[in-house]
Amino acid sequence: MKPMFDKRKIRLFKWPGSRTIYAAACVLLLWQALHLALGSRLIPSPGQTLIRFWYLLPNVLSQHLLASLVRIMIALVVSLIAGGVIGLWIGMNKRADQLVTPVVYLLYPLPKIAFLPILMVLFGLGNAPKILLIFLVVVFQIIIAARDGVREIPQPLFHSVLSLDLSRKDLYRHLVFPAVLPRIMTALRISIGISISVLFFAESFATTYGIGYYIMNSWLLVNYVDMFSGILALSLLGFGLFSLLDLAERRFCRWTQAGKPDEGR
Amino acid sequence: MIKVDHVSIAYGDEAALQDVSLRVARGSTCAIIGASGCGKTTLLYALAGLIRPAFGQITIDGQPLLNVRTRTSLILQDFGLLPWKTVRDNLVFPLRARGLAALDSHNLVNQTLKSLAILDQADKFPGALSGGQRQRVAIGRALVLQPDLLLMDEASSALDAITREHIQQLVLKIWQQNKLTLLLVTHSIEEALFLGQTILVMGRGRIAATITNPWFGQETAADPVSRAALVQTIRRQLHEADV
Numbered sequence: 001m002k003p004m005f006d007k008r009k010i011r012l013f014k015w016p017g018s019r020t021i022y023a024a025a026c027v028l029l030l031w032q033a034l035h036l037a038l039g040s041r042l043i044p045s046p047g048q049t050l051i052r053f054w055y056l057l058p059n060v061l062s063q064h065l066l067a068s069l070v071r072i073m074i075a076l077v078v079s080l081i082a083g084g085v086i087g088l089w090i091g092m093n094k095r096a097d098q099l100v101t102p103v104v105y106l107l108y109p110l111p112k113i114a115f116l117p118i119l120m121v122l123f124g125l126g127n128a129p130k131i132l133l134i135f136l137v138v139v140f141q142i143i144i145a146a147r148d149g150v151r152e153i154p155q156p157l158f159h160s161v162l163s164l165d166l167s168r169k170d171l172y173r174h175l176v177f178p179a180v181l182p183r184i185m186t187a188l189r190i191s192i193g194i195s196i197s198v199l200f201f202a203e204s205f206a207t208t209y210g211i212g213y214y215i216m217n218s219w220l221l222v223n224y225v226d227m228f229s230g231i232l233a234l235s236l237l238g239f240g241l242f243s244l245l246d247l248a249e250r251r252f253c254r255w256t257q258a259g260k261p262d263e264g265r
Numbered sequence: 266m267i268k269v270d271h272v273s274i275a276y277g278d279e280a281a282l283q284d285v286s287l288r289v290a291r292g293s294t295c296a297i298i299g300a301s302g303c304g305k306t307t308l309l310y311a312l313a314g315l316i317r318p319a320f321g322q323i324t325i326d327g328q329p330l331l332n333v334r335t336r337t338s339l340i341l342q343d344f345g346l347l348p349w350k351t352v353r354d355n356l357v358f359p360l361r362a363r364g365l366a367a368l369d370s371h372n373l374v375n376q377t378l379k380s381l382a383i384l385d386q387a388d389k390f391p392g393a394l395s396g397g398q399r400q401r402v403a404i405g406r407a408l409v410l411q412p413d414l415l416l417m418d419e420a421s422s423a424l425d426a427i428t429r430e431h432i433q434q435l436v437l438k439i440w441q442q443n444k445l446t447l448l449l450v451t452h453s454i455e456e457a458l459f460l461g462q463t464i465l466v467m468g469r470g471r472i473a474a475t476i477t478n479p480w481f482g483q484e485t486a487a488d489p490v491s492r493a494a495l496v497q498t499i500r501r502q503l504h505e506a507d508v
Contacts (some may be wrong), residue, residue: 160344254349
């Protein structure tokens with residue numbers, strides 16, 4: 001008997017980009033509903049904001065976005081390198097794990113944001129304390145993700161690869177790095193969201209560039225349309241970073257999207 | 266010749282192998298059979314050079330085994346394939362790591378995949394293959410390294426009955442064609458009878474019995490009664506070894 005619905009034929013999002021358009025439409029509809037429900041200039045209409053955003057983007061918002069992007073990218077790349085190296089080291093070495101993991105567990109839950117004033121005193125008012133703050137928030141997640149990624153490699157897989165008489169370099173290249181990559185990608189995805197929140201906070205102090213500064217400054221000037229344009233820019237920055245990460249995952253973790261077997265062959 | 270002399274291995278306080286000695290002639294097959302936890306996998310890992318014995322010595326062709334040997338291939342129960350590499354890359358990477366040129370590696374791999382009837386699966390990831398196909402890839406990866414000793418650890422236990430039979434016949438054919446020494450660990454008496462010229466019964470970290478198998482490589486026995494008697498003997502030995 002034929003099934004009433006063939007699941008393969010029911011495809012909600014046929015063409016590329018349709019999911020993004022769907023998500024944007026949902027957000028804009030909710031936003032418009034909120035604007036109408038409140039009837040206050042505290043929440044400007046999406047149309048008004050989009051027009052203002054388009055006007056501000058080339059000369060004003062782009063500079064603030066660039067400053068924020070540079071800070072966040074440097075922090076993420078440095079966290080990825082440092083966290084990846086430490087995580088792999090403690091994942092592969094039991095003694096290092098015993099020495100480093102308790103320290104990581106003690107430092108990880110600390111509210112790093114509270115250290116921003118100290119970082120500013122130590123590293124000045126430039127980019128360094130802001131980048132360092134994001135780094136401190138993100139690096140522990142990468143360390144733990146990399147360490148857990150190594151721990152999750154099945155022992156037989158280790159034996160199988162070791163039996164091939166590979167060098168240590170080849171062991172990392174062919175087994176350890178690819179095995180931890182999906183976990184690091186997940187940690188990075190979570191980190192991007194947190195980084196943007198931390199960035200917004202860090203840019204609220206002692207700076208005249210950055211999207212966080214722009215939003216707070218517009219709020220102080222009671223210019224809600226500009227403030228929402230800044231929020232929109234920050235949201236698009238996050239969207240861009242998430243899309244970039246998805247692209248990297250599709251490129252470097254292709255096996256995670258591979259089809260399932262047709263059993264019974 | 267593989268010589269294992271008075272080998273003992275322990276995991277912490279727990280003895281996995283106790284004073285194990287055995288001989289396997291070059292080019293022969295040997296099936297090691299025993300209950301779970303009897304030490305058969307530990308013995309196989311020791312023969313692969315992955316575990317160093319605390320006591321005793323293993324020599325292969327007169328050379329003491331101190332590390333992993335380049336001419337030993339190991340096939341594990343869950344095949345040990347790297348899920349992030351395609352079938353072809355799973356076979357190519359050990360060759361490339363050993364310094365074989367890219368073109369030579371690809372030619373050798375294509376030839377091996379073709380002989381195992383999985384060339385059409387070469388660009389798929391292992392996760393997209395059936396159990397039988399994955400097993401063939403694992404055999405391919407072992408063979409591509411041109412081993413003289415092939416170790417198999419319950420390599421067909423995860424397969425269904427029909428696929429398992431096909432794989433056993435394939436392994437027998439490979440053994441005949443390549444003149445290699447084959448040591449396999451199994452908990453199936455039928456598999457041990459089909460693939461082992463000698464059957465070692467293990468229990469509690471020791472070799473309890475060594476049986477010469479007259480039914481090696483035979484799917485149907487000419488004398489079913491004496492075959493059934495041998496099966497009964499192995500069952501009894503297994504039971505006694507485990508008590």
